[in-house]
Amino acid sequence: MQGFLLTRHWRDSARGIQLELWFASLQGPLRVLIERQESVFFVSRAEAARLPEVLGTGAWRTAEVALSNYLGEPVLALYSRSHKRAQQWRERLAAQGIAVWEADIRPSERYLMERFITGGVTIEGQPQLLDGCPTLVDPVLRPQPHRPQLEVVSVDIETSMDARELYSIGVFGRRDRFVFMVGDRTAAAADGAEVQIQWCASAQDCLQQFFSWLAARDPDLLIGWNFIQFDLWVLEKLCRRYGMALALGRGGQACHWREERTRERRYVSIPGRVALDGIELLRAATYSFESFSLEAVARAVLGQGKLLTGKDRGRDITELFQRDKVSLAAYNLRDCELVWDVFEQTDLLAFALAKAQLTGLALDRVGGSVAAFEYAYLPRLHRAGFVAPNLGELQSDVVSPGGYVMESRPGLYDHVLVLDFKSLYPSIIRSFCIDPCAFWRAEIDRLSDADCVPGFNGARFAKQGALLPEIIRELWRAREQAKADGNSPLSQAIKIIMNSFYGVLGSPGCRFFDPRISSSITLRGHEIIQRSREWIEARDYQVIYGDTDSLFVWLEACQTDTEAQRIGSELERGLNRWWQASLKADFGVESTLEIEFETHYRKFFMPTVRGAEIGSKKRYAGVVSRAGQDEIVFKGLENVRTDWTPLARRFQLELYRRIFFNQPFATYIRTTVAEVLAGQRDEELVYRKRLRRKLDDYQKNVPPHVQAARQLRAATGARPKPGDWVSYVLTVNGPAPVQLQRRQGGPVLAYQQYIDRQLRPVADSILQVLGESFADIVDRQIRLL
Template identity: 35%
Template sequence: MVGYRSSMIPYSPNGGKMIAGRRGVAVHVYADYRRGRVFVVGRLDDGRSFAAEDAAWRPTVYLRSGDAESERVRALGLRFMPCALAALDGTALASWTAPGFGAYRDVTERLGALGMAAHGGGGLADLYRADRRLGLGVRVSGEERPGRRVDAVIADAAVEADDGADAPLSVLSLDIETDESDRSVRAASLSMADWSPAESRLMKRDGSTMVLMVPAPGAVGPGAGHREGFDAIVCRDERDLLASLGERIVALDPDILTGWNVVDFDLARLVERAEARGMVFDAGRSSDAAKVLPKGRGRTATAIVPGRQVLDAMRVARSGPERYDDYTLETVARRALGRGKGTSLRGAAKLAELDRMYHDDPEAFAAYSAEDAALVLDVLEGTGLFALTVARAALVGIGLDRAWTSVAAFERAYGEALRSRGVAAPPFTQGRDVSGAAGGTVLPAAAGYREGVVVLDFKSLYPSVMRTFCIDPLANARAGAADDIVAPNGARFAREPDGARWPLPDLVDSYFARREEAMARKDATGSYVYKILMNSFYGVLGTSSCRYARTELAGAITSFGRLVLLRAKACIEREGPSVLYGDTDSLFVATGLGPDAEYRAYRERGDALCRLVNEELAEMAEREYGVRSRLELRFDKAYARFVIPPLRFAEEADVDGADGEPAIARGRSKGYAGLLRGPKEDPGGDRVDVKGMEAVRSDWTPLAREFQLRLLDMVFSGAAEPDVGAYIASILNALERGELDARLVYTRALRRSASAYLKSTPPHVKAARLAGMTGRGSVSYVLAADGPAPVDPDGYGASGPGSPRPDYRHYVAKQLLPIARSLAASGLAVPLSPFGLESPQPELF
C-alpha cells in the first residue's frame, strides 16, 4: 500500500526449496520503505498463503528532457539519462532510477517543490504493478521457506504477471456491536467462506461462524460453547475481546476481510478502541497494526490490514448492477435473498432493542450478531457480486479492493496501453478545471397512446463513438494538424498513424471482441464486466480525479452522441415512421403497424430501419470525418400498445405536493409503459412493461404501484371503460373501509442525516426525526391526519390502539387520482367518474 511502512514478514531459518512459475493470486501488494523492497502477498493455486519478497525492483523517475537537463535539477546532484519513453504530447523524457525507496520519495518531493512533476508517477505499489504489468494473477519463482503468518515466504522472488486468477481465496465476514454511550465494542462476529474459481462460487464454511462477546454486567449468559449456527466465545472485557478477535483472524488467515460498511464503521471502531486501550489491532499477515485512513477530498476511507484485502460489501453493492431503495444490509438482503436480519427497526428504535437484548436476552443478542456476519456472505454470493468483483479485478488487472473504482480501472488499463506505445502516464495535476461529464441527449417525448411501437438502440453508443471518431487522450494531446478530427464541441483529435490504433479505441475494440466471446460461451459475468468497463470510460474522462480527464474529452463523446441520435431520427422519419422519443442511445418509433401484428412483423420493420440508419451513418462518418463507422443501431423490442404520460400530470403527482406547471403536450421523459410483444415461442406471452412511472418508483406506496399496473393491464388487454371504472370504485371503497392500510406505507430514502435538512422538512424527514434516525437510510411511514407517522412496514396494517390511522383523502388525492388522470389524459379508457371528476378533453393532447 502506498507509503505504508511494514516490518518484513518473518520466515523460519530452516532451509527452503526452489519453486518456478508457481501460479497464484496477488491479494495485497505493498512497499516496505524501511527495508526497500516490495511484498506481494496472496494465495497460491495449491491453496497455501504466500508472501513474495522482491528486493531487486527500483522505482524510476521520468522528467521532460528539458527539465532534466536544467540547472535546478543538476543542482540536486541527479543525473537523468535518455530513455525510450515520451510524454503524452510527444516530448522526450529522461529517466533516473532511485537507489532505494527513501531516495525516490525524497527526490520526487524536491522536484515537486521545483514545480516539476514526475511522469508515470503514483504510489510505489502502483509503480511496481505497472513495471511488472501485474494484475490479479501472478507467477512466483524463488526459494520457498515456511513463514510464521503465511504458509510460504519466497525471498528474493521473481514475480511475473499471469493471465489467470485461479487460486482459491478465503473470505472472512466481520461485524461488531457497540455501546454508543462510550463507543466500546460489546461483541464481534465472524463467518468464513471459500471462493472456488472452478465453480465461480462463494461457499460458506460449515461451523465457521462465531461470536466473541463481553457479557453485560449482571446478565446471565451467554455461556461459551456451540449454538445452532454459531459458537459463542465469552471475553472478560473489551481488551480481551480485541486481542482475541485479532488472534482469531490471524488463525483463520483470510485473504479478504469483508462486512457491511466494514471500513467506515467496524474496522475504524476496532482500530480506535485498540488505540484507546493502548493496544494495536493486529489482524494481518505481518505484525504491523491494521489502520484506517480517513476519507479525504475525492477519496473514500481506506482500510489497511497487512497481507489481506478489505472488501466493503456495502460499497460493492452500491457499485453493482442492481439498484436498491437504500443500502442497509436489511434492505439489500430482503430484496436479494427474501430474508433479513430478523428486525426491520431502524435508528433509535433499533439501538434501543439491541441494548435491551444485550442486557435482558444475551442469547438472542449473540444470535443476532452471528446472523449479521453470515448474512453478508449470503448477499455476496446470492447477488453474484463477489464473482463480479473477482472477474472485474482479473480482467482489468487491479486489486480486489479497487475492482469497482472506475478511475483506477481506467488508469490501469489505459496506462498500460500507453506504456506499450512508448508513452509514460502524465502527472496528476491538482485543481484542474474539469466540469464533469454531461448527460446524454434526450429528445422531447410525444405524450399519448400509440400502437405498434418499436425500440431501436445503439450497441454501446459511447464506446462505439470512441472507436469511430478516435476519442482518445493521446490523440487529443497530439492534435494540431489541418486534418484533425474535430468533434461537434470543437475538441480536436489527431488521426491515427498508418496501420495503428490510438490506445483508447484499441482498448475498446479489444473489450468489444472479448465481450462477444464471453457472450458466445454464455459467460454472463464476463459479458457484464466488459460492458460496464466500456461504459464507464466516458464518465471517467469527465472526472477531475482522473489524470487523463478533460472537459472537452467527455464533451466530444456526448456531442458526437447527440449528432448520431439526431441523424438517426432524421433518417427514420424520412422513411415515414415518427420518432416518439429518444434518450441517449435509444429511439422509440411508431411503425404504423397495428396492435395485432405479430412480433416477426415488428422485428422485420425495425431491422429494415436499422439497416438504413447504419448505412447512412457509415456514409456520414466516411464523408465528413474520414473514419470507418463502428456505430450499430439494433432492434431492441416491440410494444403492441404504448403510452407516454403527459408531463403536466407527472409534476402534479409529486408526493411532496410540488405545484404543477401549465398543461403542455410534451410527454414525460424517461417514463412510459407498453404491452410488450414477444415471439410466439416465448412462454411468457405479452406482458405489461413499465419504465420510470409510479409503478416502478419506490417512493410511491405499494397501493399506488399495484393500482397503476392493474389499470395498464386492463386497458392494454382491451377492458371496457365501465369495467375499469368498477375496478377503480372497488379500490376506493376498500380504501375507505381500511382494508388496504398495509399497502399505504411510504418508504423513502434519506440521502443525508435527518438533522441536515434545514431549508425544508418534507414528510419523510419528519418521519425520520420522529423515529429517532440519526444517519442516512430509508424510513417507512404513513400519512395520518396530523402528519407523517413512522411505522414498521412488516407489522403495520391492522389499525388498532396505537396504530396511526391513515388520511385516506390524502391517498386518493396524491396517490390514486394522479395515476388515473395521467392515463386518462394519455387517451386510455380510464374513467375519472369514480373520483367525481370528468375525463380530460382529448383535444389537449
C-alpha cells in the same frame, strides 16, 4: 508458481522503497517483497539546469527518456529512493514554477501497472520463511490470468444498541461455522444446541480468541454486510478502548484506516487479506433493490431472511444476550450464512475477481473508474512516447454536452419498437479513433486530414496509433468470449468498465479530461441518433422518442406481433448496413456501430411533462411479452421510484394494467380513494428517502424526510447520517418518522394530501389521453352519495 494479487503496500526504508505484495496461490498465501525501488516523476528537459539549485545535490538522479508531454516537449525522469522525499521535491519544484508530471502515482501502482500486472501472475523464485510468512524477495513477476481458489469467511458481529459493548462474533465458511460469545456456558448450550459456541470470558477475550482463530485458519477474504462502515469500525474502536490492535492482517499485522470525513466513510487496508462488503459489491455490479438491508436483499435473492426482524430488533438482541445467548448465537450465525449465500447466489466474488483482473485495482476497490482507466492507459501511453498531463492541465472553453434526448410525442400507442445501439459510446470511440494520444499526435505531427478522423470543436484524431480504441477492442473480444463461455460475472464486469470510459474522459476529475475529446463522443452520438431517425422515417415509420442510444419507432399500420417482429429485424439489418457504408465513404474507417432490435412494446404510453402538453423524457411504460407472458415495464415513472409511496406504486401498476388491457378502471380509482380515507391503506403510506447530507447541513429549505429525521434524533438519540434511509409519513401536523408515529399513536395521517399528491398525479398522467380526469371520476362518485 501462479498467484492472484490480494493486497499491495509500500514503505520508505533506509535502502529505498520497499513494496509488499500479497498473493493467493495453490501453495497458500505468499508475500513478495520488492526491495530498493525508486519513486519517479517527470520534469521538462528544458528545466534540467535549474534542478540542482532547487533540489541541491545528492539523493536524486535524472535519466533521459524518450518521452514528451502532450505539447511534444521532451521530459526527463527524476528518481528518488524515498517517495516521501519525492513529494517534498514536487512541492519545491512547483513553488519555483517548474512543472512536474505523474508525481501523484504511488510506487506500488507504478510498479504493477508498468508490468501490466492486474490480478494473476506467475512468480519465479524460491520462497523462504520470514517472520513466519512464506516470502519471496525480488522474484520475477509476469502477468498471467489466474483464477484462484480463495479461502473465504463471512463475519458478523452483534453489539449493544450504541455499539459500545460487544456481544458476539459469528464466522461462517466452508470449514467453520460457529460463534464467539461473551459470557459463560449456559444450560441451554449444554443440552445439545445446534450452534457451536466458543465462550469468552470478556469482550477482550472474545477479540483475542477471534484473532487467534483468524491467524490459524488464515482466510484470504473476509466478507460481511455494511462490513467496513460498521462491523470492522466497531471492532477497531473496541480494540482502541482496550489497548489492543485490530490485528486482522497476516502475520498479526494491524489494519490501516483512512477516513473521508466529508462523506463520513472509512476505508480499511488489511495486509495480506481483503475485506469485501456485500452492499458495495452489489451496487458496483449494478444490482438494484428497494432496500440494501440484509433482510431485504436476502428475501429478494434467497427467499429467506433474518431470524429477528422488526423495528425493535436492537432491543431484542440485547434481551437475548442477557437471557438466551444460544438464540443470539443462532441469530448471529444466520446473518453470516445469509451473507455467504447472497455472495454465492449473485456470483459477487467472481465479479470482484473479474473486475480486479481487468482493471488492476485492488479487490476491495469499488467504483474507481478514473483509477481503472489510468491503470490501463498510462503504461500504453508511455510506450507511445508520452507522459500523462496533470489534473486540470488540459484547459478549454468548450462545453461538452450530454447524450442526445429527443423531444417525445406523448400518447398511448400500439406496437412500438425500441432499436438500441449496442455500447454506443465505446463503439464511437473505436470507429472514430477517439483517444487523447491520437488527439495530441494529430496536432504535434501536423497530420493531414486524410490521416485523421475529424471530431468536433476543432478536434482531430490520428487514424494510426490510437490507444483507447485498441483497449476497448481487447475488452470487447474478451466480453464476447465471456458470453460464449457463459461467464456472466466477467461479461458484466467488462460491460461496466467499457461503458465507464466516456464518463472518465468527460469528468474533470480525470487527468485526461479535455472537452474537445469528450464532446467528440457525445456530439457524434447526437449525429448518429438524428441520422438514424431520418433513415427510419424515410421508410415511412415514425420515431416518437430517442434517448442517447435508443430510438422508439411506432408502427402505425402494424396489425400483429409477428409483423412487428419482422419489421424490427429488417430495420436492424438495414440500419447496420447503412452505417457501415456511410462511415467507409465519409471517413474511410470501419464501422463498429451495431444497432439491435431490442424490444417490442405491444402497448406503449409516453406521458406529458406534468402540468404541460409537451412530451416527457426518460419516462414511459409499456407491455412486453416474455416467455409467453405479458409484463408491464416502467421506466422513470412512479412505480420504479423509491421516493413515492407503495400506495402510488401499486395504484399505478393496477391502473395501467386495466387501461392497457381495456378493462374498467373508474370503480378501481374510487375504491382506492375510499380505502385511503377510511384508514385501510395506512401501511402503504410510508415515504422512504435517503439523507444526502448531515442533518445540521440542511438550513433554509428543510425537506420532509429531514424534518422526520430530526424528530427521531430528538426523541430517541438516534443519529441518522448521510446515506441512511428515513421512513416517514405525512400527518395533519406535518411529516413524522414512522417509528414515532406507530409507537406513540401520533396525529392522524393527512389522507387528503396522499390522495392529492400520490394518487391524482399518477392517474391524470394517463387518464388525460383518454379524455378523463381523476377529479371527474372521484366527483362522480361523490355526487352519487
